[in-house]
Amino acid sequence: MLSRRRFLRLGGGCLALGVAGCSEEQPPSTTDIATHTPPPDSIPDSVQLRQLASGFAAPVGFEPIPGRTDEAAIVDQDGRVWLHEESGLRETPLLDVRDRMVDLNQGYDERGLLGLAFHPDFPANGQLYVRYSAPSRPGTPSNYSHTFVLSEFTMDPAGTTVPLDSERTLLEIPQPQSNHNAGAVAFGPDGYCYVAVGDGGGAGDRGRGHVSDWYDANQGGNGQDVESNLLGSILRINVDDRDDELPYAIPPGNPLVGQAGLDEHYAWGLRNPWRMSFDGEDLYAADVGQNQYEEVNLVEAGGNYGWNVREATHCYDAQNCPRETPDGTRLRDPIVEYDHGGDPPNGAAVIGGYRYRGALFPDLDGTFVFADWILNGQLYAAEEREDGLWNTSVVDLQRDGGDVPQNALALGRMHNGELVICTTNRSGPSGDSGAVYRIVA
Template sequence: MNGSRRGFLTATGTVLLGGLAGCMGAPTGGQTGETTTETTAGTTADDGGDGTETSGRDSDLASLELRYETVASGFTSPVDVAIPEAFDGSRRFVVDQPGRVWLHDDTGLRPDPYLDITDQVVELRGYDERGFLGLTFHPEFADNGRLFVRYSAPRRSGTPSNYSHTFVLSELTVDPEATTVSADSERTLLEIPQPQANHNAGALAFGPDGYLYVAVGDGGNANDEGRGHVDDWYDAVTGGNGQDVTENLLGSVLRLDVDSRGGVSGDEDKPYGIPEDNPLVGRDGYDEQYALGLRNPWRLSFDGEDLYVADVGQGMWEEVNLVEAGGNYGWNVREGAHCFRAGECPTETPGGEPLVDPVLEYPHSGGGPSGVAVIGGYVYRGEEIPTLSGAYVFADWQSQGRLFAARPQESRPWDIVEIPVSDLGGGGENVLAFGRDPTGELYVCTSGSTRISGTTGTLNRLRVA
């Protein structure tokens, strides 16, 4: 199913997600049970045959008002929700940052964690960007029971003693029908030394090509410099994991073939394969890398062959990009489409590769959309909110009761429309993540706290007000 890949929304922002130390009791949730007709992802709804939309214009978006229908509550810090097609969307798996996955199905929220790896995750306290950060299910999970997790572990062998922790990507094989599973089958696929505690990214998603895409932050700290940040080609800012492809895997999106092993050349040390058309195969650099120039890519999603990534910026701009294989999205030469810490900056690398402009960006202050850390979402493909059809829906961490939406345009950046949320249900105003079910309907994970403590986290379904 390989095909031409148009793009991928990338947002760069500041510090990311609140952590909350220790889960204080089990979350709670009721029964939903609604179903809608499935739509085809990757196509523009209501188009006139040439890809041009004929309804649902941005003026309609501006008049839209939404609400949250709380599906489940009592989480500590719900940073991801996976809704696999294996169960026709009837099971929703919520990742709670301290180390648990909770299962919500048509009977409600299960009383015991679906998966608990708290003892394998670093201890979290206060505000923390580490933890259990990502979960995705193999496209054939119903048959093979394979799922993939991404978490922050205490320093493992190979991680320097002055580094913060170890990035871990693992595979588990479980009973597909079980409502609780263990990590006894864990097979570690990848470990990356993390020099700082922040900028951990963590999103996982399978593309339509069947390959696993993994978001990796730049290693933390500020400016992409300091301990664990290597030199790059851009002399205006010291350091530069975002622009490096030879020293480490930080600051990039990886693309892995988890259905094979041995890398490209049969290396027995590689517990995964490498797609032969990855952009750096046969070139100087890590074969795993698919795109680079990222700071803290918080959440990624596919819409057909389009891959959307939100990449949290430093202090002035948040951005979203449509990403192509081998694309360089600018960090730490640029923040959004703007020069970072320099009056002027190049628009391409010394080798002539362009630094790709974002399709969306918004500032940290000023009129119109603004915020401090972009939270990546999904293109809406459902039927319950027809005005949203074909729009990419996302948020800022401090959303203050609003969401953002945008549709593709010929020129960049695309226009962003603010959408108020009139009823937050039982949730807080801090958006942490989004999910999309097989029918194209959207879910929003929120929290009432910026710290990893308490039970203010909720899973909400997006509705018309």
């Protein structure tokens, strides 16, 4: 039964990640926040962008292919995945799910093909996992926007095309509104699949499809509800096994196993966890804020990150700012936060990043390198602190032979640990300004 709800009891921006359409025939070508600190001497003042591939609609992911040196999949939000080889992009897509997706708005849309992850044992089993926005399926109310789909595909591990008839649907989650779709998919060192899910859309985590139809200071939204739906959370599932009638198994260590709540939940209290990444056993999730603050969280099993009563470390539209749930569970603070104005870091929507483990920038080793959708010619590098928010420094971006792109959609990590950045000059699904750049010295 999913009728019970768990949410906080209190005492009294939209993410501009639009898509841009490529032509059918032509493939792409090759305020005072504690984190505002002066750059320490160890952080480089600037880095260079070197174009790796261009002509995309809205590249939202760069995923190295396990077992295939120097090959990666570039995920385009318009519904296609492109294979990048040492010689450049192949002319035909690795995967094309456009005919399985909702029709995307050309002016602005947060739906589409939003995430991809290769199975850790891909060289042997050829399995990859894809997250896309489908038209409403059975079980999705007629007045909802669309259905969240997570599917498994199987291909020849040495091949260049994914057979569409190999699709096996794992998750279908009704989405009330068209925004806050998150979309990240990643495998952890434990071999389990982690899936980021937004709060259902709209604003403030309320309205149609949310546990509260209007703002009520005595209720949280989907982010605080772990019993009625899977929204506003990071899920963890075992794709290599099945439980009862489920197409996957529940890891026995998931925090709600044997307790009230849906067993897939790994962490909750999130608004729109757009991208996430692992560094060893540590999981980092970039959660897009509402109107004022952006945040990056170090995600722990059973962690509650406060949405929709908190936005980063700040009170969100409530009569007070609780530090814990009624049962005494502490709300987790982010490791990084920044606002939408003032000194950098600033912006409108955090797009995530990675702890740097490459060789080109020894002084960045171990820092969390990330960006905002409004790129402003800058990356940010956050240095870990034992307590409190991490110190964040600004790293300027330069590009030989052209201007730095206007918007960033995601960071990616190559086989050798160096970083790439996925960019666009548009906010909607039109044009071909999307490009992927290597970050070099």
